[in-house]
Amino acid sequence: MSDMNRLCKNCTYFEAKGSECRRYAPRPVLLEEQKKIRWPSATPIGWCGEFSAKE
Ligand code: SF4
Incomplete structure (x- = not known):
């Protein structure tokens, strides 16, 4: 897979x-001055070093 395709939208962990x-x-996050428990936000064209290609 080329680096161009190693985006969140192609990652097994993207919801x-x-x-x-x-x-x-x-994990706990401070959102609009309220403490909440949330998964981190991700955008389809984002990326990170934890990328794992969808099967
Ligand atoms: S932030 Fe990283 S691990 Fe999460 S969906 Fe995007 S590429 Fe995958």
């Missing part, structure tokens, strides 16, 4: 419905 990265468990 398109909520634009979330499911690589790790949800």
